[in-house]
Amino acid sequence: MxxxxxxxxxxxxxxxxxxxxxxxxxxxxxxxxxxxxxxxxxxxxxxxxxxxxxxxxxxxxxxxxxxxxxxxxxxxxxxxxxxxxxxxxxxxxRASGDALEVAIAEIHEPLFAENNIRIQVLVGRPKKIAALMAMGISGVVGSDKLDVALYIDDTDEIFGGVHVKASLAERISDDVPCSREMMQNGFFSPLWTLDVKSFPPPHPDPLVNRGELGSPTAPSEKRGYVEKHGSFDHLFSANARSMPSSGTTPSGKRVMRLNLATQPNLFAQEVIARAKLFKEQGRAAAPPPPVTPSDR
Amino acid sequence: MxxxxxxxxxxxxxxxxxxxxxxxxxxxxxxxxxxxxxxxxxxxxxxxxxxxxxxxxxxxxxxxxxxxxxxxxxxxxxxxxxxxxxxxxxxxxRASGDALEVAIAEIHEPLFAENNIRIQVLVGRPKKIAALMAMGISGVVGSDKLDVALYIDDTDEIFGGVHVKASLAERISDDVPCSREMMQNGFFSPLWTLDVKSFPPPHPDPLVNRGELGSPTAPSEKRGYVEKHGSFDHLFSANARSMPSSGTTPSGKRVMRLNLATQPNLFAQEVIARAKLFKEQGRAAAPPPPVTPSDR
DNA sequence: CTCGACCGGTCGA
DNA sequence: TTCGACCGGTCGA
Structure with missing residues (x-):
């Protein structure tokens, strides 16, 4: 097969x-x-x-x-x-970036509905602005850098949002300012990625889709965004070749490898847990984002 | 003709x-x-x-x-x-981005040499790290986001650096964190761009290279990065269709249209002026970067 | 060999 | 209609 x-x-x-x-x-x-x-x-x-x-x-x-x-x-x-x-x-x-956001929403909609969570693709600037305003970060430079919003029940009460990227490249840095601000304000801010990256011939492993996260022992720049700087509430990668974080990380934030076949997957579990925490304790429930000396 | x-x-x-x-x-x-x-x-x-x-x-x-x-x-x-x-x-x-950086350095080298200024393309990570360390912003997230460095005389005394972009797109936001940190630490941090952008048919003005800055009265997001948020020490555009800032801007920072045929052009003038100021007064000479309430 | 940043036609709201 | 963000093969150091 x-x-x-x-x-x-x-x-x-x-x-x-x-x-x-x-x-x-x-x-x-x-x-x-x-x-x-x-x-x-x-x-x-x-x-x-x-x-x-x-x-x-x-x-x-x-x-x-x-x-x-x-x-x-x-x-x-x-x-x-x-x-x-x-x-x-x-x-x-142009099309695939949007497609991935829509796919993630569609995949999780039924499970999230059972758990009184609504996931919504933020299509169009007004929706984005509204979501960011609700989190108290409207008007900020580079503010419309959020792809998907997470709400409690059928209300407009937002408890976080998902940064979605098919591949990381240097473009991961685009999402950092918004994510850090979200975390600082007590909102859930994970990165969901397929971590697609392969190299064409004459590369030694041509077209093998290894992604760009490297390994915990030989971390790439991109892994550092999560493990060292803690700029996201974990990085969820649906690339089976992504190496998850091992042991404890400096920031407490981790690279997690998703197995979409076993539900609820790690991402869904975290969303559900954070929604529960938010309902019980509100924004105060979120741990403050870690700040390392070499961090912005 | x-x-x-x-x-x-x-x-x-x-x-x-x-x-x-x-x-x-x-x-x-x-x-x-x-x-x-x-x-x-x-x-x-x-x-x-x-x-x-x-x-x-x-x-x-x-x-x-x-x-x-x-x-x-x-x-x-x-x-x-x-x-x-x-x-x-x-x-x-891949190639054109690097080419523009090298071209800008080559074009200005003779004039800058007369004024005891050295311009250097920061090729390779070690050189970038060194330049950023010299400005006290090493180790910062997304730190190797500087393309070209400016030094006093033949020394390694850096007084600023140039962010170079052929076109802006959303990628302009990549340069903002580094630029703001540079300015905050008293270093000169302009953006130099060709502001290339045209639309293919069936756009009403197909392939007319209007750029992405809009006009002072109908500012685009990108213009706001400079005029409103003051994230760079001016934006120098070598697109003759770029509309320069008019009157005073909220941040004091401006969009300037370059005429490369009349030397020294506005960019060169500003570099020379800032080098002089730096020699006289050091980093303290730089005005603090403006901060608007909706700024990061 | 490894692994980083470069940019522009698209296509929706 | 206007104008924003989407991403990946390349090619050097």
Missing amino acids: SVQISVTMNQTDVMVDLPGVTEVAFEAARQMMTRSLERSSVKNRDAVKDTFITLLKACPEANPSDLWHHIVYRQYLEILPAHRVQNPDQSWK | SVQISVTMNQTDVMVDLPGVTEVAFEAARQMMTRSLERSSVKNRDAVKDTFITLLKACPEANPSDLWHHIVYRQYLEILPAHRVQNPDQSWK
Whole structure:
């Protein structure tokens, strides 16, 4: 039960192994993507979101980050040109970022509803501004840097928000100021990522999607944002190759590896716990964010 | 004395007018780009840098940002594939950013030398760390966000640094934390940009490179970073379509439009003035950065 | 070899 | 219509 795909890059063919992916699931994804993109009324982000969720359900053993990077991404680039005139690479950047936010909301909606939590994608500036105002950080420079909001019950009482990133690059720093302010004001501020990153040939492990977090013993800059500086209420990575934090971290904040197949996953557990704490104790319940001397 | 180019995008042909550009200059640029890229020993960024500087000298009346966006950029995409196997769009992103930093240093080196100022591109992490340490902001999160350093004479005494961006997008926020810290510590921290931004058809003014600063009366988010929040020691734009600040700004910091043909240009004047002030009074000479209530 | 920052067409609200 | 944020192959040090 494993599909191999061939990717041509820099005039080199690379075979990529996708454990946990069946031919049937692979073809179902292609069909979902094609059916979606051929209808001009379907938003590009929804084509991506629906294809990803189809794959997640069909391949519970697979690495979600690989499903995204090697199947959804590459099928989008392949299929889009038949239906849209736009540049497929740039279209992917624009559409896939939104798609991931919507997918995360959709995946968790039922479970969160059972726990009297509402998850909402903050689409459009007014919604973002409103959410940030509710947390007392409106008007701040770079303020509309929050993707997804978390509310208590059906109220507008916000207890936190999720920073969503398909890949980290240097762009992780964009989210830090907003996240720190949220934490300082007592709101829950996790980072949810697929941590997608692979290198093309002639890299020694071409197209192996290792992500950018390094290991606890050889931490990358990005791992430091969480483990050392504690700039988020944990980093949840849905890349099976991400190495979780080990032992205690300087900031107390951790890299957590998500297994989306076992529900409630670690992210969902944390959201539910923090909602409960918020209902019992309000904003005061949140621990103050750690500050290291070399931190901003 | 004006060249028109035809750009095909989204299956539409768009004619772009380039006032101040002669056929001779246009062909000289193409030759410089070709000659550079066909030699595998020439770094991609140097091909870009040399072509840009060739054009700047040959076309003093032209809009520098247009030279970059419509000639250097498009010629690079056209010519690179004949000599390199890599993806030309991604290659441009990687190489052009570095090229602009090197170009700015090269353009100003002679004038700055006359004024006992040294400008240095901070290439490689160790150099960046050293420069930031010298300004007392080492180890800070997102700290290696400085591109170019400015020193007094031939010493290692740093009095500031330049944040360089070809285009702004949301990425301008990356530079804010470092810049604010620099200013707070008494160092000179301007932003130098080409402010490149055009929209493809079917936009009403397809491919017109208007930039992203809006106007003083209808300020964009990016203009607010400077005029309202004062996050940089002025924003110097080499896009002739950038509208400079008018009257006084809330922060005292301004958008300035550069005319590179008249030397010393506004950027050079400010660098020289700040170097003089620094020599006379040291870091204390720098005015404290303005802080507005809605600022971080 | 490793691993960081570079940028622009897109597409919605 | 305007104008914001989305992301990944590259290529050096």
